[in-house]
Amino acid sequence: MALRNCRNVKVLDITPVGETQRPGEFFELRLERPDWDAWKPGQFVMIRPVDWPMDILWGRPFSICSGDSRSVTLFVQKVGRGTARLAELKKGDTVALWGPLGNSFAVEPDTPTLMLAGGIGIAPFRGYVEQHSHPENLKLFFAHRMPLGCYPHEGIAAVADVECMAEEKPEDLQAIIARMGELVNEYRDGLILCCGPTPFMKTAQRFALEAGARLYVSLENRMACGVGACLGCVCKDGEGHHVQVCTKGPIFRADNVEL
Amino acid sequence: MEVSDLKVSFGGLSMSNPVMTASGTFGFGLEFAPYGDLSRLGGIVAKGISMKPREGNPMPRIAETPCGMLNAIGIQNPGVEAFVKQALPALKRQDVAVVANLYACDAEEFGELAGILSTEDGVAALEVNVSCPNVKEGGAAFGQDPAQIAKVTEAVKKRAGGKPVMLKLSPNVADIATCARAAVEGGADILSLINTLIGMGVDIRNRRPRLANVVGGLSGPAIKPVALRCVHQVCQAVDVPVIGIGGIASAEDALEFIMVGAHAVQVGTANFLRPDFAFTLAEDMAQLLTELCVERLEDFRGSLQLPL
Numbered sequence: 188m189a190l191r192n193c194r195n196v197k198v199l200d201i202t203p204v205g206e207t208q209r210p211g212e213f214f215e216l217r218l219e220r221p222d223w224d225a226w227k228p229g230q231f232v233m234i235r236p237v238d239w240p241m242d243i244l245w246g247r248p249f250s251i252c253s254g255d256s257r258s259v260t261l262f263v264q265k266v267g268r269g270t271a272r273l274a275e276l277k278k279g280d281t282v283a284l285w286g287p288l289g290n291s292f293a294v295e296p297d298t299p300t301l302m303l304a305g306g307i308g309i310a311p312f313r314g315y316v317e318q319h320s321h322p323e324n325l326k327l328f329f330a331h332r333m334p335l336g337c338y339p340h341e342g343i344a345a346v347a348d349v350e351c352m353a354e355e356k357p358e359d360l361q362a363i364i365a366r367m368g369e370l371v372n373e374y375r376d377g378l379i380l381c382c383g384p385t386p387f388m389k390t391a392q393r394f395a396l397e398a399g400a401r402l403y404v405s406l407e408n409r410m411a412c413g414v415g416a417c418l419g420c421v422c423k424d425g426e427g428h429h430v431q432v433c434t435k436g437p438i439f440r441a442d443n444v445e446l
Numbered sequence: 447m448e449v450s451d452l453k454v455s456f457g458g459l460s461m462s463n464p465v466m467t468a469s470g471t472f473g474f475g476l477e478f479a480p481y482g483d484l485s486r487l488g489g490i491v492a493k494g495i496s497m498k499p500r501e502g503n504p505m506p507r508i509a510e511t512p513c514g515m516l517n518a519i520g521i522q523n524p525g526v527e528a529f530v531k532q533a534l535p536a537l538k539r540q541d542v543a544v545v546a547n548l549y550a551c552d553a554e555e556f557g558e559l560a561g562i563l564s565t566e567d568g569v570a571a572l573e574v575n576v577s578c579p580n581v582k583e584g585g586a587a588f589g590q591d592p593a594q595i596a597k598v599t600e601a602v603k604k605r606a607g608g609k610p611v612m613l614k615l616s617p618n619v620a621d622i623a624t625c626a627r628a629a630v631e632g633g634a635d636i637l638s639l640i641n642t643l644i645g646m647g648v649d650i651r652n653r654r655p656r657l658a659n660v661v662g663g664l665s666g667p668a669i670k671p672v673a674l675r676c677v678h679q680v681c682q683a684v685d686v687p688v689i690g691i692g693g694i695a696s697a698e699d700a701l702e703f704i705m706v707g708a709h710a711v712q713v714g715t716a717n718f719l720r721p722d723f724a725f726t727l728a729e730d731m732a733q734l735l736t737e738l739c740v741e742r743l744e745d746f747r748g749s750l751q752l753p754l
Contacts, residue, residue, distance in 0.1 A: 193481045193722040235720060241513040241667045241695060245718055269510075283720045285481065411508055411515060411718040414481070416473040416493075418519045419508030429501050429522055434477075 193285035194221035195237060198276050199258055205337030209265065211274050213307075213337040215252075216261045221284060226251050228294070228315035229380075229405060229438050232259065232286030233413035236276060243269055245411045248433070250311040250382070251287060252339060259284070262310040262339050288413050289437045292380050293403060296321040301374040303367060303391050304329045305383020306338075311405060312382065313339045322346040328370050330354060330363045330387065368394045375400040382407075385446055392441040402441035408432045422446075447736045449728050452743055454488065456687035456709040457636035458610035459571050461488035461543045463728035464704070464743065468691055468714030469494055469547035469573060469614070470519065472724070474533035475540070478717070482725030489543035491638075491712060492533065494575050496549045497559060499525035509647045509656035514666030514693070515715060516645050518659035521549045521575075526562055538568035545612070547573045548602065553594075557601035564607030572609055574602050574634075577616030577641035589616035589641070592628035599632025612636035612689065615680070617669075618644050622676045623683035630684050637680060638689040638712065640673045666715040667693040674702055681707030681748065695719065697730035707748040 196219035204213045218234070228251070235246035247269045253260040265271050276282070292315055302312045302325065309329055316322055325347035329340060332354050343349055352363050371379060371394040381391040382405040395402035410420035415434035424430045425443035452463040466489035472478060475490040484490065502522025509516045523529075529546070537544050546569045550556040556574060563569050576598055577589035588594040595613065603611045613629040615622060617640040626637055642663025647656035655661075673692020681688050690703030691712040700711045713724045740746045 189480065191480050193720055243510070244513065244515055244666055244715065245510055246720065285721055409506065409508065411510075412471075412721065414473075414721050415477045416471060417508060417517070417718055418470075418502065418522050419506075419517065421502075421505065421507070421522070427501075 188222050188224045190224060191285070191287055192221060192223070193283060195281050196221055196284050198278055198280045198282060200278050201276050204262075204339070205334055207333050207337060212265050213333070214263050214274060215339070216263055216273070216276065218259050218261070218282060218284060220254060220257055220259050223287060226254060226259075226287035227291030228318050229292035229311050230287040230289050231413075231437060232261070232284055232288060234261070234273075235283045236273070237281045237283055239272070243272060245269070246283065246285070246413065247273065248288075248407070248410055248413055250405070250437075252310040252313050253317060253342070254314065262307065262313075264307045285413060289433055290435075292405070292438055293378060294319065295378055297324065299374060299377035300325050301370055301377060301379045302327045303370075303379065303381040303383065303387075305387035306331055306333075308383030308387070308405070309338050309340060309343075310382075312380075313342050315380070316343045316347050326350070326370075328352075328367065330367075330383070364390055367391060371395055371400050371402070372398050377401075379403070381405065381441075389446045392446055395441050403438050404441050404444065404446065405438045406432045406436050406444070447732045447741065449732045452728055452732055454710055454743065457612070459489070459543060459636065461710065463488040463731075464710035465700070465724060465728045465731070466491055466545070466689065466710055466712045467717060467724050468712035469575065471714040471717045474529070475537055475542075475544070476533070478721055481721040485541035486725045486728065487542050488710060488728065489545055489570065490537070491545040491547050491573055492529065492537075493523060494521045494547045494549040495523050495526050495529045495559070496521060497526055497555055499523065499528070504658040506656065506658055507662075509662070511645070511647060511664065511666075512668065514664055514668035515718075516647055516657055516662040516664055517642070518657045518662035520659065526559055530562065530566060534566060534568045543570035544568055545571045545573050547575055547614075549575045553598045553601040556598050557605045560602040560611075561605040564605055564609055569609060571612055571636070572602060572606055573612045573614055573638060574598060575614050575641070577614055577618075589625070590619050592624050595625055595628040596632035599629050599634050603633035610635040612638050614641055615639040615676070616641050617672055617676050623679050626680040626684045630686050634686060636687050636689060637684065638691055639680060640669070640676045640692045643669050643672060665693070667695050669693045670699060674706060677703055677708055678706040678750075697727060697734045700727060700731055701734060701746070704743065704747050705750050707750070709747065
């Protein structure tokens, strides 16, 4: 067993989730689990189907959404040409998978913990909730644009407190921001974790800094290698130094990162 | 043919096989240790180092392009002192040739860097980066001027303490053979080529360049034909050994460079396709040579048959 490695694994299944105007926009990709020791919620993997021609060069990073002894589940939204081609995968196809990569979310079973998820940023929180020993201490605040059925939120709602807000019309955004501010204040002495679009995380960061709350954000910068070599995914840490999101992150303390 | 038959020795550099990893695509090597045995590589060219630490360019720094990628990292690195104190001791324990890649703003500083590394027994050779397109000072400016290439090579060679000096040439020049001759006149033991081609990407939706640096270096399979042409021209022009670099993503690609005359190859962007890519390349080359009924790598090198 290895801490991390690169293996060819088979697609166990690929399942569309929910319905939007773009067919197959969201899907769950279940892959064979390589011979790893363990993975921690917040970590990610890189995948690249072995049959991909060179026109799409890089693998693509995805946080681990869920997993068991035999499988790893990723949650994917089609946004660009890479994810669009991943959507064409079939059961039995072979994918190069390297991971588990990066650091992981802080887990403090007895601390009241708020998870702030924006859209597809909900993915790592399913794994977080599954591995948490006291999910009654967890609350998820989930802001989304697509119908709820598009996201892996049901598994979370079954064991933790979940509050969802949809952004359907322009004024919804202000309501989401206001609610996020209230919740960050409420959890100022607890633990707050955030994953979502950059403006969403920036807002959380602003509230957390104002309230003196302990917030961790999970970044998802574009990356080529996932192993710390290409230096394409860097962000600036609290001292203004460039650090790799893939190896120093993807999770950073909100008071130690420039978003 | 077995991998053990692929041993190469040229220009003062000896390696267990002709597969090296290119600077800037393999970190300091140890990043890839979880994905394979580093001793299966012939050599590792460490990412470019400068006298002082450099933060590199602003983001975004990379963009995917058809069969390739653009980068404008700007030689982000922790400086030579950190390389010597932190990376080298761990690298030394690996059974693989480690080549340091030097970046500086003038000939004098290049010489100074060479001087520091010349006494490090974990460094098998020095590769001089006179061709980085992503930094405003130095870099490509040297690489485009044959007189400067000769001057920098001489400065490094003088301080290299007997370590082999390889010059990494830029393809962004009118005549690469002239640059190659200048490097040889300056005392280069080996030439490595090519560095990236200067390219650009734009986004018509937000009307911005895809790289904060506006222009960057194009690499990957898209540049292989340019690289092959350059290696061919340089092998025809000079007698020093050449290392072929540019878009190598298979054993066949690697053997194409050997066939036009290269002694070894460096794998760059393909390391991003999957982190274990380079580890199996030498074995694949040995197998392919067997299929081609080639008994010795030397017999294959430079065996390209040109039309009369």
